[in-house]
Amino acid sequence: MCEADKNTVCGLIVLAFSLSCGLTLVVLGCALKPYGQWWPLFVLFFYVLCPVPTVIARKYSPDLSGGASSALIEYCIFLTTGIVVSAYGLPLVLAHTGAIQWGAAGLTLAGNTVCFFTILAYFVIFRGDDEFEFSVF
Template identity: 60%
Template sequence: MCFLLSLCQLVGLAFAAAVGVTFLVLGCALPQYNNWWPLFVLFFYVLSPVPTTIGRRLANSFESSSALIELCTFFTTGIVVSAIGLPIVLAHVNVIQWGACVLVLVGNVVVFLTILGYFYVFSNDDFDYNMW
């Protein structure tokens, strides 16, 4: 039963990520926007879980407070803020239109909430880095 619940949660997270990336692609590919610069946000999607994963790997306990955990949280926050700021800056300097900016921001919110949901759902997983 636990495996089935975990599988359903994973499928739900994959669906949410697909919806977020769809908003991003719509912000780029719709005929009235037709500008692919917002696709650079994908780099932030890939980079955002890296500090948290490193922090979980190297820290003894992710629930306790340590300098490493705080530094990883700081870097993750910087990556998320940069991903939100990039389309706003691109729209401000008229590289993309504001409608595309809104679609990219909606995609950002959905994707980052999905990444947060992944860490929340699988935080109590039986897999432990200490086995390595």
């Protein structure tokens, strides 16, 4: 096994561990006996939606190796920012309205931080490793 493959495998293992720690924090915010409400699990939708604009921007934008930007990339960054802010806002709104307790909101916010940094790390680490090319034809 070559050195690049070992680094890729090690990177995937670290990212998987990090994501599982973040999801564990979210589940703890739901499942611990004092909290007992499963509303914070709705942030999982934001984890699934977060990388979608970036994947779309990578697919349909031209090669921007010179540091230039395009309207599509800027719009996708805007959408991703809205998704991330919504993921942080949901537990705060739920706690403010009394649907969940503040401790559950804190655990969910900590899980959000870990999961979103994991998603960011994935896109930073594996920026140019797109071996799979999707073709419409």
